Amino acid sequence: MDRRQQKTRAAIFQAFSALVSEKNYSRITVQEIIDRANVGRTTFYAHFETKEDLLKALCGELFGHILASAQDITHTHGLYSDGSAPESIFCHLLQHLQENDGNILGLLSGESSELFLRHFKDSLRELIRTQFIAQSRKANLNLPRDFLVNHICGNFVEMVLWWIRGGRTQTPAELDRYFRAVIEPVV
Amino acid sequence: MDRRQQKTRAAIFQAFSALVSEKNYSRITVQEIIDRANVGRTTFYAHFETKEDLLKALCGELFGHILASAQDITHTHGLYSDGSAPESIFCHLLQHLQENDGNILGLLSGESSELFLRHFKDSLRELIRTQFIAQSRKANLNLPRDFLVNHICGNFVEMVLWWIRGGRTQTPAELDRYFRAVIEPVV
DNA sequence: TGCAATAGCGTACACTCTGTTCGTTTTTAT
DNA sequence: ATAAAAACGAACAGAGTGTACGCTATTGCA
Numbered sequence: 001m002d003r004r005q006q007k008t009r010a011a012i013f014q015a016f017s018a019l020v021s022e023k024n025y026s027r028i029t030v031q032e033i034i035d036r037a038n039v040g041r042t043t044f045y046a047h048f049e050t051k052e053d054l055l056k057a058l059c060g061e062l063f064g065h066i067l068a069s070a071q072d073i074t075h076t077h078g079l080y081s082d083g084s085a086p087e088s089i090f091c092h093l094l095q096h097l098q099e100n101d102g103n104i105l106g107l108l109s110g111e112s113s114e115l116f117l118r119h120f121k122d123s124l125r126e127l128i129r130t131q132f133i134a135q136s137r138k139a140n141l142n143l144p145r146d147f148l149v150n151h152i153c154g155n156f157v158e159m160v161l162w163w164i165r166g167g168r169t170q171t172p173a174e175l176d177r178y179f180r181a182v183i184e185p186v187v
Numbered sequence: 188m189d190r191r192q193q194k195t196r197a198a199i200f201q202a203f204s205a206l207v208s209e210k211n212y213s214r215i216t217v218q219e220i221i222d223r224a225n226v227g228r229t230t231f232y233a234h235f236e237t238k239e240d241l242l243k244a245l246c247g248e249l250f251g252h253i254l255a256s257a258q259d260i261t262h263t264h265g266l267y268s269d270g271s272a273p274e275s276i277f278c279h280l281l282q283h284l285q286e287n288d289g290n291i292l293g294l295l296s297g298e299s300s301e302l303f304l305r306h307f308k309d310s311l312r313e314l315i316r317t318q319f320i321a322q323s324r325k326a327n328l329n330l331p332r333d334f335l336v337n338h339i340c341g342n343f344v345e346m347v348l349w350w351i352r353g354g355r356t357q358t359p360a361e362l363d364r365y366f367r368a369v370i371e372p373v374v
Numbered sequence: 375t376g377c378a379a380t381a382g383c384g385t386a387c388a389c390t391c392t393g394t395t396c397g398t399t400t401t402t403a404t
Numbered sequence: 405a406t407a408a409a410a411a412c413g414a415a416c417a418g419a420g421t422g423t424a425c426g427c428t429a430t431t432g433c434a
Contacts, residue, residue: 387423
């Protein structure tokens, strides 16, 4: 990919990302984005069809990274090669979030967090479906499998949102404990 | 309130509600709303400042009803006057939803369900905070109270969404069982 | 019933935002 | 060095927003 394209794309992503953490998505105009990104109008539309297209592309980029790294974790550590328990997927995700790559925390604390959450949930659901559900103790409660997947996914995302909105006063490890407490109560 | 105002308000609500179940909120124009509601442009703006204001008003109306009726339930049946367990708040809410007053199901199955869910959650959180949490078995797991409130609220809303998106093939009683299974596992 | 108050109507308008066109300049890869 | 590709900026049509204004129809009340 042409170096100019990379720069332009990155500049637009960054400008858009900053704007979304500042004000509601619906009130952000293309004009504001290109002003802040310092690119021409024509250039913007050469990269993205609409503002919504930009949103989608940004989500793909952000959540693609995070989820891919979570996939890696399960593949790398899933075999208990050293005898210890593998790091929880969720703990890993939380730590990744805390690093705030690409201003994810900003996006999720802004007014338009729902827009990002939808994408986040969709990606996460897929991960849980394939990687996690087999381990869950609730799998034997005679509940539909897709209900459980949705339940766990929803719980995680709600927790993350609660965490961010509360100023992130808990460590990922603490949060992971909360999460396990509600998801996997010891029977 | 003037009879004309009532009719206008109702017509706008109905038109808007129908549109939201058909297409994305962001792509609905005031023009479409007033065409379908068959009212003049000026009239619309005499009732609502913006489209967003309309959304807010509609949410207030819808969730106000549902939540108020849930409050009643807890006050009426909360005392175990006949010795039997009171009807679950959640079961009651589910039944109420199933009646589809004001096309709530349409709104929650449309593309813009997130917008309504935000309001729904906010109202529900308040209800749970005051009415339900004391009964929860998880209250003694050493978790922050507001975390638990958020958790229960989020679970319920996610379940409702899952239910609607799956074509509502479960009865409220079944759903209530699912919900209790994940929220209140017998220890 | 009659009447003042009020709600609604329709047209028109200024304004903002969108998405595209086109000719020109700059940067890139080779 | 050069041809291809990308970015630029100005300008534009089209759509949507929110307001103003003069007129008509309905309502609540005396």
